[in-house]
Amino acid sequence: MDNHKPQILAPAGNKASFLAAIAAGADAVYCGLKNYSARMEAKNFTIEELSPLCRLAHENGVKVYVALNSLLKHEDLSFAAGLIAQLSRQVKPDGLIIQDLALIDLAKQTGFEGELHLSTLANATFPAALKLIRENLDIDRVVIPRELSVDEIKALAAACPEKLSLELFIHGALCYGISGRCYWSSYFGGKSGLRGRCVQPCRRIYTQKGKTGRFFSCVDLSLDVLSKVLLPLSEISAWKIEGRKKGPHYVYYTVSAYKLFRDQGSDPAQKKNALELLSRSLGRKGTHYNFLPQRPQNPVSTDSQTGSGLLVGKISGPGQNPWLSPNEELLPKDLLRIGYEDEVSHNTLRVGKFVPKRGRLYIKPLAGSKSASGSYVFLTDRREKALEDMISELENKIVKESLANDPESTFTAKLPKRFKENIPTCEIDVYRNHARLNKGAKPGLWLDPDDIKEKKIKDYSCCWWLPPVTWPDEEKQLKENIDFLISRGSKNFVLNVAWQIALFDGIRNLNIWAGPFCNIGNVLALKVIHSLGFSGAIASPELGRDDYLNLIKNSPLPLGMVLSGNWPLSISRTLSSQIQTGYPFISPKGEHAWATKYGSNFWIYPNWSIDLTDKKEELLKAGYSMFVNLIEPLPADIIMKKREGKWNWGIGLA
Known part of the structure; x- marks a missing residue:
């Protein structure tokens, strides 16, 4: 057109x-x-x-x-x-x-x-x-x-x-993570990116095998x-x-x-x-990322500074009298950011007068802080006169009107009625490899994007878990895999994108649940999920105790939750060449994690698990009927830490 x-x-x-x-x-x-x-x-x-x-x-x-x-x-x-x-x-x-x-x-x-x-x-x-x-x-x-x-x-x-x-x-x-598939900030500190409160742990410095850098900062x-x-x-x-x-x-x-x-x-x-x-x-240095498939660019750059704003130089000078010699002229009212937010010397400064290119601007350190010498400086805002x-x-053209006579609405949302069916309780162990299924528990298996017709699968009755992201070129193969499984009698599926139900073409007599990556935290979202044809839903694992208990009260569908296991910090379509999969990398606070690849995506896992097994009885009494254990194969160099894995259970979802 x-x-x-x-x-x-x-x-x-x-x-x-x-x-x-x-x-x-x-x-x-x-x-x-x-x-x-x-x-x-x-x-x-x-x-x-x-x-x-x-x-x-x-x-x-x-x-x-x-x-x-x-x-x-x-x-x-x-x-x-x-x-x-x-x-x-x-x-x-x-x-x-x-x-x-x-x-x-x-x-x-x-x-x-x-x-x-x-x-x-x-x-x-x-x-x-x-x-x-x-x-x-x-x-x-x-x-x-x-x-x-x-x-x-x-x-x-x-x-x-x-x-x-x-x-x-x-x-x-x-963002490093695929949109809607990053839990890094929430898992590390309770502030959810899905709630707009991300503290950007991906922008921090990490260490792996003696190498240090901002390996996930785009x-x-x-x-x-x-x-x-x-x-x-x-x-x-x-x-x-x-x-x-x-x-x-x-x-x-x-x-x-x-x-x-x-x-x-x-x-x-x-x-x-x-x-x-x-x-x-x-802005930062730019990339076209995957836009040109024949010439993709990795957006994670350890060779350039990825702080927000235009890099204008590095602070020099000793002790309490550091200075900046900018590679760009600075205008009155320019806003500078000194260092990264995770650095001790991080600060912002409003420029008071014109500073020519390669001139000198003296920087007064924050009271009680270390010298800012060596910190990178970024120009984040400018106010030219024009x-x-x-x-x-x-x-001057804005016409303000008083809204004093129009108070805040006291609208009460109309909630659905709770489902009445008696749903049998089940606990599912979800694996990556069919050969490792535990015969003593109800089995679950991730459905990878490969052609499963070539695999020797002995039990098609297990609960098949679809991936948390489906790219356009994966749709056809995923659809063929689903059709093949159904032709072999498979009836139980967990979809980790709500829209994946489109791949089932209205096939009836299946038990299809919305998975935990659907990020469901309220009953009206469940109402919409129900209207799409789902049989049940697994709540977002980000929720706190009160959130779980409130969710079941008016749920129009049976509910499940992730009881224990490995939950990813983030899922991404890219990985820095500086990071090796299967080996631990370490945060500034000593937190360990590792990267692994499934299909075309990289999954980042922490070395401590979710563990809400002691809450199972309380959730059973509340009405939860499905409990999921996510069992991830551990690389040889990864040692899981004995750490309380309650996530947001006690503090609630911020």
């Missing part, structure tokens, strides 16, 4: 960035509220702050999408419904970006009339998923993963049904000139720029650059201008 122009979708984590997006000519802005955003570290907005900004955006022809893309617990449902009701009345956004399936039901309950966009955290990664999502859930747009190649993107576009569109990340920070995604090959794909309705924690300078420059790539990318002069804008946008003037001009 020659006239197809995808939206340039800009991030906004604060008012200045929101206004910078409008000033740059963005087609749409996405932002979050103070609650239920997958970027809780951004400043985000209150309803009162967002209402006049949304009105101003609409006056300038800019759409606004609000991200409510957090995993919800039982206690969140009514409050989240109240927020949607308030948004409908006071903000009137054009759509919501959601991860948790409960938001689909809550949007209907509150009468929300805008679009629903399924976040990349929902892991819709293969073609058959798209038809299911549109026909069964009435979703308007799906945000597809950052890890895809252009051929995989084309496969999704070709399978995209009418009235559904795709949104694609083209620029910004990369550079930024930047498709820049490659974005032109996406223009013929009319199913892609938006080019998304990541960066809700970024300042207005970054937003203005990246939006301006990608407008040029989209509208004038065939003009060599304009393409050069766009590249120059990106080079000045204060941009400040544009932001001020727009700010």
Whole structure:
């Protein structure tokens, strides 16, 4: 389609960035509220702050999408419904970006009339998923993963049904883990990335076999000139720029650059201008990751600094009088970040006066801290006068209205009725290798992407576990494996992506459960899962005790939980060449983990297990009926640590 122009979708984590997006000519802005955003570290907005900004955006022809893309617990449902009701009345956004399936039901309950966009955290990664999502859930747009190649993107576009569109990340920070498949922050410290509270343990320094580095810290995604090959794909309705924690300078420059790539990318002069804008946008070094399948780039770079912002130098000088000689001129009000967040000398500094390139800026260390000498310095925000003037001009046009007469909603979410069937209790040991199945327990087996017809399988009655991510080129083989198993009498399946049920084509008389990687934490998500044809569900292992007990009270489906075993910190499509699989690597706090590869993905495991076996009786009494033990083969060099494996049981899911 020659006239197809995808939206340039800009991030906004604060008012200045929101206004910078409008000033740059963005087609749409996405932002979050103070609650239920997958970027809780951004400043985000209150309803009162967002209402006049949304009105101003609409006056300038800019759409606004609000991200409510957090995993919800039982206690969140009514409050989240109240927020949607308030948004409908006071903000009137054009759509919501959601991860948790409960938001689909809550949007209907509150009468929300805008679009629903399924976040990349929902892991819709293969073609058959798209038809299911549109026909069964009435979703308007799906945000597809950052890890895809252009051929995989084309496969999704070709399978995209009418009235559904795709949104694609083209620029910004990369997470090491596949979206919706990273539990590193939660497992290490109780702060869930699925709840927007990730503390980014992947960005820290790790050690393996005497080598030390930031082995899991990614550079930024930047498709820049490659974005032109996406223009013929009319199913892609938006080019998304990541960066809700970024300042207005970054937003203005990246939006301006990608407008040029989209509208004038065939003009060599304009393409050069766009590249120059990106080079000045204060981002990390860029990579196109897997976009070109014939020339993939590993986004984990141990040779370059991966701190957020533009690297401008390293601090020199002794003792209490260190200084910076920047490789870029510094302007008044520039914001510098000194070091990485996990370093003792980490600090931020607002520049007071102009500093020429190779000039000298003296840095006063924080009180009581060590000298910052040797620390890298990153320019994270800049306020040129021209941009400040544009932001001020727009700010003066904001018409504020009092919302005092429209109090917070006291909406009570309508919950489903609890299932009444008497479900027999079972405990399942899940293995990787069929030959290692324990005959004394009900067996479970991971269904790997290889052709299982060539394997000598003696028992097809075991519970087959599907992988937690399915890439486009794996769909056909996975479907063939499922059909083969069913033809041999297999009836029990655990799906670790809800959309994998599309591969069963409505086949009846099967026992299909939603697995723990479906990240289910509330009964309205279970209601949606039930409507898709699932027989039961295994709750998210991130939950705390009260969360588990609340979940069963109104569950429309039988429930299970992960009782013990090996749970991954993260699943990724890439691994640094500096990390060897099967060998332990060590965090700064002495935590051990290892990497292993299954199919096309790398799984990162800690050397201590989940162990809630002493909670089984309490969960049985509450009504849980399936208990899962995940048994992972241990490499020879891995020694499991005797450590309490309660995860969030006692502290709750933050």
